[in-house]
Amino acid sequence: MKNNLLNTISCELFYALTGAIILFIVLEIIKPLSVLTYFNLNYLVVLWIISAALFIFSKK
Amino acid sequence: MKKLSLKLKLRIAFSLVIGLAFLFFIYQAIVPFGCLKGEYRPRGLNFWGGQKIVGPLGPSDRISWDNEYLRLIKSPAYFSVFSPREFKQAKLTFVYRNLDPAGQPIIETGVLVDEKLWRFATRGLENLILEKLMNTWDKQIGIDNGKILLTNPDPLLKLKSSWPQTASYQTDYDPGYLQSALPFDTLGDYAWPQLRGDQQILAAINGLPLRFEFSFSDLNQNNQAGGDPIAILIYNSQNELISSQEMIDDGSETASGEIKDRGGWQLYRADLAPDIYRIEVRANDDIISSIKTTNTHVVLQNKAWLFSPANLLTDSSVLRVKTPNPDSLGKIVFADQNLVLEKTDVIYKATTTELGLKNINLTAGDIFLEVEGDIAFSADAFFLSGSKKLTADLNLGEISSVVAKYSEPEDLGDGWRRATAVFDLSGVNRVDNRYKFMLSLPDLTQGVEIKSIRAELSGQSLGGKIKKMFNL
Numbered sequence: 401m402k403n404n405l406l407n408t409i410s411c412e413l414f415y416a417l418t419g420a421i422i423l424f425i426v427l428e429i430i431k432p433l434s435v436l437t438y439f440n441l442n443y444l445v446v447l448w449i450i451s452a453a454l455f456i457f458s459k460k
Numbered sequence: 461m462k463k464l465s466l467k468l469k470l471r472i473a474f475s476l477v478i479g480l481a482f483l484f485f486i487y488q489a490i491v492p493f494g495c496l497k498g499e500y501r502p503r504g505l506n507f508w509g510g511q512k513i514v515g516p517l518g519p520s521d522r523i524s525w526d527n528e529y530l531r532l533i534k535s536p537a538y539f540s541v542f543s544p545r546e547f548k549q550a551k552l553t554f555v556y557r558n559l560d561p562a563g564q565p566i567i568e569t570g571v572l573v574d575e576k577l578w579r580f581a582t583r584g585l586e587n588l589i590l591e592k593l594m595n596t597w598d599k600q601i602g603i604d605n606g607k608i609l610l611t612n613p614d615p616l617l618k619l620k621s622s623w624p625q626t627a628s629y630q631t632d633y634d635p636g637y638l639q640s641a642l643p644f645d646t647l648g649d650y651a652w653p654q655l656r657g658d659q660q661i662l663a664a665i666n667g668l669p670l671r672f673e674f675s676f677s678d679l680n681q682n683n684q685a686g687g688d689p690i691a692i693l694i695y696n697s698q699n700e701l702i703s704s705q706e707m708i709d710d711g712s713e714t715a716s717g718e719i720k721d722r723g724g725w726q727l728y729r730a731d732l733a734p735d736i737y738r739i740e741v742r743a744n745d746d747i748i749s750s751i752k753t754t755n756t757h758v759v760l761q762n763k764a765w766l767f768s769p770a771n772l773l774t775d776s777s778v779l780r781v782k783t784p785n786p787d788s789l790g791k792i793v794f795a796d797q798n799l800v801l802e803k804t805d806v807i808y809k810a811t812t813t814e815l816g817l818k819n820i821n822l823t824a825g826d827i828f829l830e831v832e833g834d835i836a837f838s839a840d841a842f843f844l845s846g847s848k849k850l851t852a853d854l855n856l857g858e859i860s861s862v863v864a865k866y867s868e869p870e871d872l873g874d875g876w877r878r879a880t881a882v883f884d885l886s887g888v889n890r891v892d893n894r895y896k897f898m899l900s901l902p903d904l905t906q907g908v909e910i911k912s913i914r915a916e917l918s919g920q921s922l923g924g925k926i927k928k929m930f931n932l
Contacts, residue, residue, distance in 0.1 A: 405466070408466055408467050409470060412467060412471055413470075415471075415474075416470075416475070416477075416478060419478060424481075424482075427485055431489045431544060432892070432893055433511070433542055433893045433894075434485050434488065434489035436511050437488070437513060437542045438484070438508060439481075439508045439510045440508065440509030440510055442509070443508075
């Protein structure tokens, strides 16, 4: 049950962060500095890697 | 009602957060109400790690951390303001301290208006010389749209009557007055020494045609893509472009170092109204191997890069000199001073109390000069090209009056001062979606501490743009 909960959260977090990275990078390409002025995308990439690791481990 | 699953709840929550962030970025990129604000606090917390709307100040060798505040130790320092679209006006507010009436009395800021010539439109923030004069000279406030007129109770006027005896700060002579003071043209035949790089020539035209002959030589010292084209632009006193001419490079994009003749260009305009014209020669690093003119009243504005030895004259009390060439090191005579250049790429400064025109004698070429006025090759060439700027180096004995637009900065206690400068951004180009600004102390000694820089950009709203587009 606990493993299932972690699996669901990490899965959804991974999908959301993947979507967010793609969305913000596309926005940054269309309108340069519109994201980077307010937010460092590296933070999002680090979170995405952590969520990906959690996602993989929770699947095991 | 059916209960939502955890998966769906999480999906909705994450989508909401991402959607709100996306909307925020879109809103900030469009700026629908036409107003964008940002602040740079050197010690401020940057939780989200963004580049911020304002700042940072740089380059890093011009700033240092002193106790808890950022200190400007070399001038000028630069910063930029993010601008997702064009704006009409920028209002910059600085909080700083440590300005000193004896050592560093002036602080000013500027916006980059010409990236190629690295030219800034400057606005003063605080001028302690002016504040001192406001207490010692005769003062009239509120003349001609809020200007201040200060009259020297004891001037030492030993200059030609047509010379500028009025200094200005944040304002200039009335252009109508300048035109009425234009000297009559006399036809001459003048050849100038060799110059190098970008030059700004002022010519007073009052009846006779504007006539110049330029010849250029390419030093081939840079690897610029497309070679280095030479451009000559002519502006009137209202800063309107009258004509422009571009000479393309021979196509050599490699830095061979071989000096090549680039040919020349003849400028002849007989249709110009009496005015002061600015001839901007954008020659990059190339040599202007010859300049011939029939116009008498011609000066170089503020700066000159001499490629050959020359005897020059200036109305400035201060001279700043540097050279990139080791062969050009040595002595320069400026009025009653001897200035010795000992190192390359170091700025040397000399000031004089001598009145009237001062002699500059260069025994070597490839020397860059900067003055607080104009440079000419003969005494007859001088004319009233504008007012002298009220700077720390100005000889106040030569000045009968000062016209200024000035409001004293706000005192915030503990030595902190808050000063504001407003810039008109029409015609100002953005570089990589940012407006570039500088902060300068022309006579920096111990430096100033910077607490914050606040920027407010304002322009047309989205509604206004749509109305304009559809002529509503």
